Amino acid sequence: MAQTPMLEITALEKRFGTVEVLRSIDLKVGRGELVFVIGPSGSGKSTMLRCCNRLEEPTSGSIFIDGRNIVNCPAAELNRLRLQTGMVFQGFHLYPHMSVVRNVMLAQIKALKRDKVTARTRAMDMLDRVGLAHKADAMPSELSGGQQQRVAIARALALNPKVMLFDEPTSALDPELVGSVLKVMKDLRAEGMTMLVVSHEMAFAREAADRVVFMDGGVVVEQGPPEAIFGNPQHDRTRAFLSRVSHHAGAE
Amino acid sequence: MNAPAGFQRFVEVFFDGAIIDRYLPDLLSAMVTTLWLGAIIIVTGVAVGLVLACLRSLQVWWLTVPIVMFADILRALPPLVLILIFYFGLPGLGVMMSGPLVLFIVLAAVLAAFCEEIFWAGLTALPRGQWEAGRATGMSFAQTLIWVALPQAVRMGVPSLVNRSLAITKMTALGSVIGVKEVLAVSSSAQAMSGSATPLTMAAAAYLAIFLPAVILARWLERRFSWKV
Numbered sequence: 001m002a003q004t005p006m007l008e009i010t011a012l013e014k015r016f017g018t019v020e021v022l023r024s025i026d027l028k029v030g031r032g033e034l035v036f037v038i039g040p041s042g043s044g045k046s047t048m049l050r051c052c053n054r055l056e057e058p059t060s061g062s063i064f065i066d067g068r069n070i071v072n073c074p075a076a077e078l079n080r081l082r083l084q085t086g087m088v089f090q091g092f093h094l095y096p097h098m099s100v101v102r103n104v105m106l107a108q109i110k111a112l113k114r115d116k117v118t119a120r121t122r123a124m125d126m127l128d129r130v131g132l133a134h135k136a137d138a139m140p141s142e143l144s145g146g147q148q149q150r151v152a153i154a155r156a157l158a159l160n161p162k163v164m165l166f167d168e169p170t171s172a173l174d175p176e177l178v179g180s181v182l183k184v185m186k187d188l189r190a191e192g193m194t195m196l197v198v199s200h201e202m203a204f205a206r207e208a209a210d211r212v213v214f215m216d217g218g219v220v221v222e223q224g225p226p227e228a229i230f231g232n233p234q235h236d237r238t239r240a241f242l243s244r245v246s247h248h249a250g251a252e
Numbered sequence: 253m254n255a256p257a258g259f260q261r262f263v264e265v266f267f268d269g270a271i272i273d274r275y276l277p278d279l280l281s282a283m284v285t286t287l288w289l290g291a292i293i294i295v296t297g298v299a300v301g302l303v304l305a306c307l308r309s310l311q312v313w314w315l316t317v318p319i320v321m322f323a324d325i326l327r328a329l330p331p332l333v334l335i336l337i338f339y340f341g342l343p344g345l346g347v348m349m350s351g352p353l354v355l356f357i358v359l360a361a362v363l364a365a366f367c368e369e370i371f372w373a374g375l376t377a378l379p380r381g382q383w384e385a386g387r388a389t390g391m392s393f394a395q396t397l398i399w400v401a402l403p404q405a406v407r408m409g410v411p412s413l414v415n416r417s418l419a420i421t422k423m424t425a426l427g428s429v430i431g432v433k434e435v436l437a438v439s440s441s442a443q444a445m446s447g448s449a450t451p452l453t454m455a456a457a458a459y460l461a462i463f464l465p466a467v468i469l470a471r472w473l474e475r476r477f478s479w480k481v
Binding site: 083085 | 379
C-alpha cells in the first residue's frame with residue numbers, strides 16, 4: 001500500500017492484572033478496506049477493537065489512526081480523537097430516553113458543536129442512508145433490534161468517522177433481522193468506508209471482507225484474503241475453529 | 253346517648269362552625285407557611301442531592317467519603333433530633349437561627365441525603381453500555397453524565413423521589429416544636445386556646461388540601477416519566 005493505512009495496530013499488548021488478553025498484535029486496515037476479525041470467544045478480538053477508541057486502555061503498543069498515534073495522546077485530546085472512530089456495539093446502546101433522531105443528533109451537538117439545524121439535517125441524511133428516516137420520531141423501544149442497530153450505525157456515521165468499528169453488530173439480533181444490518185455494512189463498504197468488524201457472520205465475511213484476521217488466545221494466528229482463510233487455512237487452530245463454527249452454522 | 257345526639261356531639265367536637273370561622277384566617281396563613289417551606293425544601297433537597305450524586309460519580313475518594321457519610325448519617329438520624337440540636341443546641345455556640353431557617357436547613361439536608369442515594373442508585377443501575385456509547389461518540393464524561401446518564405437516572409428515581417419528597421415535606425409539622433407557625437403549630441395552639449378539637453380537623457383538612465393534589469401530581473409524573481427500555 002502506497003498510502004499510510006487508515007488504522008494500524010503495532011505490538012499491541014493488553015493485560016488485566018496478570019492475565020494477558022492481547023499479545024503483540026499487529027494489524028493494518030487500509031483506506032476503504034473491510035477487515036473481518038474472527039475467533040473463538042475469549043480470544044481478545046473485542047478487547048482489541050475497544051482499544052482502537054480507548055474504551056479499553058492498551059497496556060503497551062501503538063494504534064495509529066490516519067497516521068496519528070492514539071495511545072499516547074493526552075486525555076484532554078481523547079474526546080476529539082474518538083470522533084475519528086465510529087463504534088457499533090453488540091447491544092446497540094441507543095439512549096432510551098430520546099427519540100431516534102435525537103439519538104443521532106446528540107453527539108453532533110455536544111461533541112462536534114454543530115448547531116441543531118445542521119445536526120438534524122445530517123441526522124436525517126444518515127437515517128435515510130440506513131433506511132430509517134421514517135422512524136426519526138420513534139423512541140428506540142418501538143424499533144426492532146435490527147432497526148435499533150441501524151440507528152446506532154447512523155449515530156456513529158453522523159460524526160464523519162474515518163474508521164467504523166463493529167463489535168459483534170449482529171450477535172444480539174434475531175436471525176431474520178441480521179440481513180438488514182449486513183446490507184447497511186455492505187453499502188458502507190461500497191461507499192469506501194474503512195471498517196474493522198468483529199463478527200461471527202462467516203458467510204458475510206467470505207462475501208464482503210477484503211481481509212480476514214483469525215485471533216485465538218490473544219494473538220493474531222493468521223490473516224489473509226477470505227478465500228485463503230476459509231478455503232485453505234494454514235494453522236490447525238484456524239482449521240479447528242472454522243470446522244467448529246461451520247458445524248454449528250450447518251450449511252456453511 | 254342516642255344516635256342523633258351522638259352525631260351532633262361529634263359534629264360539635266370536630267366541626268364547630270364558630271371555631272372554624274375564628275381560626276380560619278390563622279390557618280390559611282399557616283398553610284402558606286407550610287407550602288413555601290415545603291416548596292423550598294423540595295427544590296433545595298432535590299438539587300443538592302443531584303449535585304452530590306454527580307460529584308460522587310467522579311469516583312474520587314475525598315469526595316465519595318464525605319458524601320457517603322453525609323447521606324448515611326442524615327438518613328439514620330430522626331430529623332426531630334437534628335431540629336432540636338440546631339434550635340436549642342447551637343445557640344450555645346453563639347449560632348442563632350430562626351425556627352423556619354432551622355426547619356429548612358434540616359429537612360432540606362435530610363431530603364438531599366435521600367435524593368443523593370436515589371440518584372446514585374439510578375446512576376449505578378444504568379447499563380455500562382450507555383456510558384460507553386456516549387464516550388465512544390466523543391462526548392466528555394460531564395456531557396455523557398448530563399445528557400445520557402442523569403436523565404435516565406432521574407426517570408428511574410421519580411417514584412422514590414416523589415415519595416421521599418412528600419414524606420419529608422410532611423415533616424414540616426415538626427416545626428410546631430420550635431415555634432414555626434405552620435399548619436400543625438397554629439392548629440394545636442388554637443386547639444389549646446379553644447378547648448375544641450375542631451382546629452385539628454382543620455389541620456387535617458389543610459394537609460389534605462396541600463398534599464392530595466401533590467400525590468395526584470406525583471402519580472401523573474410517574475406515568476409521564478416511565479418508559480419501556
